[in-house]
């Protein structure tokens with residue numbers, strides 16, 4: 001039985017946006033602010049680089065409940081014994097990813113359209129990332145934005161927990177949770193902010209308020 005992670009406040013790292021602090025120090029400060037998961041997303045790193053940064057992130061996360069997610073790179077996820085591998089529709093078939101990571105690791109899958117959520121196999125996939133909710137310069141190759149209504153349609157049809165992504169800011173927290181998502185995945189509203197901890201705390205506070 002896999003141990004599901006808390007998707008509430010899911011930081012997705014970006015090496016450029018995290019400058020000048022860097023991804024490791026950004027994560028340390030975001031952990032202090034209340035993130036529940038952190039994804040190492042680095043579109044140009046080699047597997048060796050992924051593993052080296054992943055090891056540093058594991059040190060930061062030691063003794064916390066914050067889950068380590070590896071984006072795209074199965075080999076690094078395996079080597080790091082990460083909590084989670086996240087893949088997109090074009091990365092590799094879900095069955096292949098599951099075979100490579102084994103039965104224990106959590107597997108996240110990106111879902112951008114309603115027809116795709118109907119194909120999600122809950123015996124293989126543990127959560128879905130739904131987006132982009134809004135257009136975002138952080139991922140220039142993103143699919144068309146789906147808005148709150150598109151998010152709600154996919155979230156209600158999902159057989160597994162969901163995290164919303166794409167253009168999300170603190171002002172969107174209540175509507176994202178009302179739409180049925182279990183959490184928010186954030187890049188630029190935390191990475192590169194002047195005060196990473198307080199930006200994270202703001203999301204954390206609003207999530208708690210919206211759920212109370």
Ligand SMILES: Cc1ncc(COP(=O)(O)OP(=O)(O)O)c(N)n1
Pocket residue numbers: 010012039041071072086087088089090091108109110128129130131139163165185
């Ligand atoms: C939580 C979460 N949701 C969606 C994505 C996007 O994944 P993908 O479509 O594979 O695109 P890349 O991030 O790999 O460029 C994600 N990374 N995380």
Ligand SMILES: Cc1nc(C(=O)O)sc1CCOP(=O)(O)O
Pocket residue numbers: 012110129130131132133135136137138139142143165166167168185186187188189
């Ligand atoms: C990594 C990623 N995936 C997306 C998707 O829609 O699948 S949008 C995105 C980037 C989100 O960045 P920001 O919080 O800065 O808008």
Ligand SMILES: [Mg+2]
Pocket residue numbers: 071072086087088091
């Ligand atoms: Mg991917």
